[in-house]
Amino acid sequence: MAPRDLAHLSDEAVVALVARSDDTALAELYDRFGRVAYGLSLRILRDEALAQDAVQEGFLSVWRTAARFVPERARASTWILTLVHRRAVDLVRREERRRAESLELAPEPTVSGADDDAWLRLQRERVQAALRQLSDQQREALELAYYGGFTQSELAERLGQPIGTIKSRMFTGLSRLRELLGDTEETWERSPSTT
Amino acid sequence: MGTLTIHDLTAAYAVDALDAEEAREYERHLASCERCQSELAALSQGAAALAYAPEAPAPPVTLRESILEQARRERVNVVPLRPRWTRAAKVATAVAAAAAVALAIWAGSLARSLDDERSARERADHALAVLSDPSARHVSLEGQNRGELVFGPRGAVLVVHGLGTPQPGKTYEAWVIAGGRPKPAGTFEPGRETTVHELDEPVPRGATVAVTVEREGGVDKPTGNILLSAKAV
Numbered sequence: 001m002a003p004r005d006l007a008h009l010s011d012e013a014v015v016a017l018v019a020r021s022d023d024t025a026l027a028e029l030y031d032r033f034g035r036v037a038y039g040l041s042l043r044i045l046r047d048e049a050l051a052q053d054a055v056q057e058g059f060l061s062v063w064r065t066a067a068r069f070v071p072e073r074a075r076a077s078t079w080i081l082t083l084v085h086r087r088a089v090d091l092v093r094r095e096e097r098r099r100a101e102s103l104e105l106a107p108e109p110t111v112s113g114a115d116d117d118a119w120l121r122l123q124r125e126r127v128q129a130a131l132r133q134l135s136d137q138q139r140e141a142l143e144l145a146y147y148g149g150f151t152q153s154e155l156a157e158r159l160g161q162p163i164g165t166i167k168s169r170m171f172t173g174l175s176r177l178r179e180l181l182g183d184t185e186e187t188w189e190r191s192p193s194t195t
Numbered sequence: 196m197g198t199l200t201i202h203d204l205t206a207a208y209a210v211d212a213l214d215a216e217e218a219r220e221y222e223r224h225l226a227s228c229e230r231c232q233s234e235l236a237a238l239s240q241g242a243a244a245l246a247y248a249p250e251a252p253a254p255p256v257t258l259r260e261s262i263l264e265q266a267r268r269e270r271v272n273v274v275p276l277r278p279r280w281t282r283a284a285k286v287a288t289a290v291a292a293a294a295a296v297a298l299a300i301w302a303g304s305l306a307r308s309l310d311d312e313r314s315a316r317e318r319a320d321h322a323l324a325v326l327s328d329p330s331a332r333h334v335s336l337e338g339q340n341r342g343e344l345v346f347g348p349r350g351a352v353l354v355v356h357g358l359g360t361p362q363p364g365k366t367y368e369a370w371v372i373a374g375g376r377p378k379p380a381g382t383f384e385p386g387r388e389t390t391v392h393e394l395d396e397p398v399p400r401g402a403t404v405a406v407t408v409e410r411e412g413g414v415d416k417p418t419g420n421i422l423l424s425a426k427a428v
Contacts, residue, residue, distance in 0.1 A: 039251025178241035
């Protein structure tokens, strides 16, 4: 097979190639999302080896289940990051002992040399700005769940609130985040529907 | 937990804040609840945005190769299985087709204008979506070249191998023949090894898809011999 340049394909089209067991397409997805996936996993697991495991397992889930991805239902980026997140949360729950020592969520690690990707930095600043616009309670619930790996029952207990309150904070927070970030995110690489 | 409140689990599911049993219960519900499906799609977008907030140091360079190596190992285990032969052949065809699409896109990137490139990319994206739809049907072509017709709810695509260049002033034209009436379904140029053409016309079940050589620009009714054909069954 001739060497190919997949850079012009949308994320969704690259996933379609991955569904056909095309490993160069998997490499392309990794080049697009590996770094975000690793940053996320590291934040959740706070351990480089475990974070690598989570990213690897996440991308292998992409590889195994790409045929089931439905582009009409989700963006490829959302789907990929969801799979990685799930693996990272699975791992952090398994490693609960690590966390039991200190119930406080560790501060976000500061990493040098993390800013050399201008596009990623821009994305990060946008999301952080959007997060600051949530109420403290919404942000707290989302951060503890998404980065801390806590279940809603654990959150209810930890925050001394009924589960219903936790649910609605997460719901409102996520809806608001999506609203604030709008649909502009990544639209430059998404092709309009052709149907 | 009763079904009255299970809808409320969507946000927690979107951030993976359900325990294993709750998640399984929610997924069973999700399969049949359209409201939750669309709500989850929306909330998951908000959740995935959270992935971008942490600092993202570069992962070690070995991670990329380690993932690819493991992926290749898993693929090798699947393909040689006997009963999967037809499926493997089908996949091989589709991979070749996808490669052709990618090549066409690469050529498209040399296009005169950004608009040309964009529309080439959109067409290619759409053809890929048709080819990769697991519910699409594959029918082998009859005629001078190997290839297949892939058709499904998302559209129909012809994949032809080793198609020669037509004489100067001529072009390939596809037809969808239903109820005895051929409708033009687009003209196309041969690809380098594999040609991928998405039909401009929908292909109803039972219709015949055919390819002829016509004068450049295409014609309304076929005049040439049918070089390739397939019945959409």
